[in-house]
Amino acid sequence: MTGRLPHSLRSDALDNRERILDAARALYAAEGLDVPIREIARRAGVGPATLYRRFPTKRLLVTEVFTDEMHACHAIVEEGRADPDPWHGFCAVIERLCELHARNRGFTDAFMATFPDAIDLAAGRRQTLDAIAELARRAKEAGRLRLDFVLDDLILMLMANRGIHTTSTAAQVAASRRFAAFMIRAFQAP
Incomplete structure (x- = not known):
């Protein structure tokens, strides 16, 4: 449903839609x-009626709002997988995911399954987690990632990162970067 608009959408309706999404x-x-x-x-x-005319359910609105973030999340993981050093790629994924999620509390909620059956988000989340699992397997084989690391550790990390509350986005990102550094040390093989 995302990305496809009826061709007959008037310019004022299109403006309303974009203002709603923004x-x-x-x-x-x-x-x-x-x-x-x-x-x-x-x-x-x-008015609420205008919003509901464009997005009849909250699920549709959330899916439309976070499609770009899901693509960004997947791109982060793909860049990590492309790194010839799987540990370096894994660390980059942790750092960048924490920052992405620190900048957008709603995306963390959506990614973590507030709407687990929203088609676009569920498929994107599964694809992203599968890619991280493959990267983690390679980092374990390289002897750099703890052998007892499981994907649930990543989920717990994102949940903890979501709990960071500060006075500004910049402070939130700084705290998230520090948290990511601690998590990387915790995930590193002894």
Whole structure:
């Protein structure tokens, strides 16, 4: 459903749609997915009926809002997998995922299964986790990643990273980078 718009969408309707998406992106990034739909509509300058006309369910709105972040998440993992040194690639994935999730609280919620059956997010999440599992296997074979590392450790790390609360996005990212460095040390083989 993402990316396909009816050709007959008027310019004012298209503007409303983009304002809704921009408002949802900003609010979800700052506050997570618990933001009321009415607040998104208010911030977008439209009525709730207009929002529901464009996005009949919250699931559709969330999927549309986070499609780009899911692509970015997958690109991070693919770059890590492409690194000839699997440990270096694994560390880069941890650092960049923590930063991506620190910048957008709502994406962490969506990725962590708030809407596990949203088709685009569930498929993207599975693909990303499978790629991380393959990278982790290679890093273990290289003797650099703890043999007892499992994907649930990554999920726990993202949940803990989500719990970092600061006064600004910059402070959030800085704290997340520090947390990622601790996690990398914890994941490293003795």
